[in-house]
Amino acid sequence: MEYKLDNREYYDNRELSWLRFNYRVLEEAIDDHNPLLERFKFLAITSSNLDEFFMVRVGGLKDQVKMNYHEPENKTKMTPGEQLENISRLNRENCTAQYRIFNDLKDELESYGVYFKKPEDLPDGFKAETDKIFDEEIFPSLTPLGIDAYRPFPKLMNKKINIFVNLSNELGDQTAIVQLPTIIKRFYTFHDDGRTYVVLSEDIIIRNVGKLFKGYKIDRTFAFRITRNADLTIHEEGAQDLLIEIERFLKERTKGAAVRLEIDSGGDSAIKGSFLMEELSLGENDVYKFDGPLDLTFLFEFVSNLKGRYPNLIYKPFEPQSPKFLGTDDVYERALKEDIFLHHPFESFQPIVDFVKEAAEDPDVLAIKQTLYRVSSDSPIIAALKEASENGKQVSVLVELKARFDEESNVHWAKELEDAGCHVIYGMNYLKTHSKITLVIKRVRNKLVRFVHLGTGNYNDSTAKQYTDMGIITTDPDIGDDAINFFNYLSGYSLKPEYKSLHVAPFEIRDLFDDYINKEIAFHKAHGNGYIFAKMNSLTDKKIIDKLLIASQEGVRIDLVIRGICCLKAGIPGVSENIRVISVVGRFLEHTRIYYFRHNGQDKMFLSSADMMTRNMIKRVEILFPVNDERFIEELKEINALYLRDNKKARYQKPDGTYAYVRNDAPLLSAQEELMRRALKVNREQIEHKENYLLTRIRNRFKKSN
Numbered sequence: 001m002e003y004k005l006d007n008r009e010y011y012d013n014r015e016l017s018w019l020r021f022n023y024r025v026l027e028e029a030i031d032d033h034n035p036l037l038e039r040f041k042f043l044a045i046t047s048s049n050l051d052e053f054f055m056v057r058v059g060g061l062k063d064q065v066k067m068n069y070h071e072p073e074n075k076t077k078m079t080p081g082e083q084l085e086n087i088s089r090l091n092r093e094n095c096t097a098q099y100r101i102f103n104d105l106k107d108e109l110e111s112y113g114v115y116f117k118k119p120e121d122l123p124d125g126f127k128a129e130t131d132k133i134f135d136e137e138i139f140p141s142l143t144p145l146g147i148d149a150y151r152p153f154p155k156l157m158n159k160k161i162n163i164f165v166n167l168s169n170e171l172g173d174q175t176a177i178v179q180l181p182t183i184i185k186r187f188y189t190f191h192d193d194g195r196t197y198v199v200l201s202e203d204i205i206i207r208n209v210g211k212l213f214k215g216y217k218i219d220r221t222f223a224f225r226i227t228r229n230a231d232l233t234i235h236e237e238g239a240q241d242l243l244i245e246i247e248r249f250l251k252e253r254t255k256g257a258a259v260r261l262e263i264d265s266g267g268d269s270a271i272k273g274s275f276l277m278e279e280l281s282l283g284e285n286d287v288y289k290f291d292g293p294l295d296l297t298f299l300f301e302f303v304s305n306l307k308g309r310y311p312n313l314i315y316k317p318f319e320p321q322s323p324k325f326l327g328t329d330d331v332y333e334r335a336l337k338e339d340i341f342l343h344h345p346f347e348s349f350q351p352i353v354d355f356v357k358e359a360a361e362d363p364d365v366l367a368i369k370q371t372l373y374r375v376s377s378d379s380p381i382i383a384a385l386k387e388a389s390e391n392g393k394q395v396s397v398l399v400e401l402k403a404r405f406d407e408e409s410n411v412h413w414a415k416e417l418e419d420a421g422c423h424v425i426y427g428m429n430y431l432k433t434h435s436k437i438t439l440v441i442k443r444v445r446n447k448l449v450r451f452v453h454l455g456t457g458n459y460n461d462s463t464a465k466q467y468t469d470m471g472i473i474t475t476d477p478d479i480g481d482d483a484i485n486f487f488n489y490l491s492g493y494s495l496k497p498e499y500k501s502l503h504v505a506p507f508e509i510r511d512l513f514d515d516y517i518n519k520e521i522a523f524h525k526a527h528g529n530g531y532i533f534a535k536m537n538s539l540t541d542k543k544i545i546d547k548l549l550i551a552s553q554e555g556v557r558i559d560l561v562i563r564g565i566c567c568l569k570a571g572i573p574g575v576s577e578n579i580r581v582i583s584v585v586g587r588f589l590e591h592t593r594i595y596y597f598r599h600n601g602q603d604k605m606f607l608s609s610a611d612m613m614t615r616n617m618i619k620r621v622e623i624l625f626p627v628n629d630e631r632f633i634e635e636l637k638e639i640n641a642l643y644l645r646d647n648k649k650a651r652y653q654k655p656d657g658t659y660a661y662v663r664n665d666a667p668l669l670s671a672q673e674e675l676m677r678r679a680l681k682v683n684r685e686q687i688e689h690k691e692n693y694l695l696t697r698i699r700n701r702f703k704k705s706n
Helices: 014-027 036-066 080-110 124-141 201-212 242-253 274-280 298-306 331-337 350-361 380-390 407-419 477-491 508-527 542-553 614-618 630-645 671-705
Strands: 114-116 144-147 161-169 172-179 187-192 195-200 217-228 258-264 287-290 340-344 365-372 394-399 423-425 437-444 447-455 467-474 503-505 531-536 557-562 579-584 594-597 604-608 620-626 650-653 659-661
Touching: 014 036, 014 080, 036 080, 036 217, 036 258, 036 298, 080 114, 080 287, 124 187, 124 195, 124 201, 161 201, 172 201, 187 201, 187 298, 195 201, 195 298, 201 217, 258 274, 331 340, 331 350, 331 447, 331 467, 340 350, 340 630, 350 365, 350 380, 350 437, 350 447, 350 467, 365 380, 365 477, 380 394, 380 407, 394 407, 394 477, 407 423, 423 477, 437 477, 447 477, 467 604, 477 620, 503 508, 503 614, 508 531, 508 542, 508 594, 508 614, 508 620, 531 630, 542 557, 542 579, 557 630, 579 630, 594 630, 604 630, 614 620, 630 671
Parallel strands: 114 195, 258 287, 365 394, 394 423, 531 557, 557 579
Antiparallel strands: 144 172, 161 172, 161 217, 187 195, 217 258, 340 467, 365 437, 437 447, 447 467, 503 620, 531 594, 579 650, 594 604, 604 620, 650 659
């Protein structure tokens, strides 16, 4: 059979697909199923996502153009220059929608007595108060930067708000810039007669900016913000100490070339920023003008400040529940009997914290080995590892220093762990270690038992309340052997081990996917029931995409639940008509990676730290691990089915790569909401079961005593 492949129309560009994902996040700010303040938060998430996109993806493409690299990428055949043009077009549409939504939400918020105001539009008493705030809190920290022959254009900080000032006196026109210091608040709130007024710091500065330039007339002011290229190279080869190299890299990243200029046009249609464009070496496609405040990430803090006053405008609180397959049992006692499955944030992350904390305190534990990619700012995992070392246990920790935008934090944790006596590994040359694995070696009844936790997400107790992730704790001997070999491979010098149960990238995970898709095609030819399900963050790897297209053309039915980037276009007749792509964006960030192959009823199920992305397959150390317990396989199949039935937060991909909400006549269902409901139900049943058990014991004792 001749397969239809390598036509650029069958694929989507990675960067444009990501922008479509960011628009789906933006849609959550429109969706009135979400409480009003939560909708503001989605505006902030959209802005935060976009900052990183420009710093990394756009920065990298701009570098290619500067280096005269014009080779097309391997799917849609776009050159770097063509990608930048299309990014500018699509992102401009997204940003226009974002600010329209922001202004609509502002209007809606006024019905609850909350108003965004310029200082001059406040009630008289508050106008004077903003002037006082400027004089006492803001003015002392400001440094006006004049620009002339003796004072060159300043090196402005990445992602910070600046005020551009045109001023004049009898000697002529002048130009200056005032940067908002990090130490001042981004906004101030004032309360009066049940009303709340919100005033941005840049507006207070603009109102009072003349106090910085005495003797001059202020002709024009506007706020602007630049984003710098952070896609720089860490020079690993020859580095005597990777910690020192990372610290050098962090300093260099703040000095990257400008890649985006944002201007608050303030309703003024006049062209602004040509001087800035020239100084920053930017073109028209790099400039974004908005009628509204820059850097909407301040809305995170805005929502946090208001949620106590308006609890009806945020999500109903949800507390992660006791895990269905653990309950309130001790982790180690249960793991000796059977494997434990965990599903966050519906189920609590605390058992993972306890897993490490108890190991640190238990005199029968000999060693703890763990990989860390991103951890919270006050990590109980780090505290437990330090305690374990201080208690005389052998503690080995791989801290991935190259975790993007967490490098500085991870350098800090690496030093702390080393100071506590832990053996710290910084990662591997040219590879990021993205695996999520913990090994605890414990003496149980005079035998050494290996307890292993494997997961899809980071050991981060903070994000575990916001990201959907899964994990398994097991004492399976084969996985225990694999875990020991894995850590020895990371810490020493040896060839990559032959694993019994785990599949470890680079390359091995992609090889397994290739093999299992081929087998599914063969099963389909023999039995006509071929089916593949995969849930992940992103799908970009062309070899895997082509293999999925082949499977579709052979008749295998494929369901893909992909939160973000998807470079495969589904539903093209004769090409990908047997593939369905669903994206779920909701209250929690979808982060689980699940891979299932029916194999004519043999049910091959895997969880992984890896997406089907080229970087995961060949540039990272990742783990894909099997789900062998039939209870867990059935649980996962039911969870997968929930996501495919979602008709509230799910979008389906159309053949042109765009997305639309799933709408049908079935009762409205959100997979995330249903999983919360089920977790609460299981927890109630566990509590009732425990209460009934205790009550029965009391009754039996009472009968015996009589």
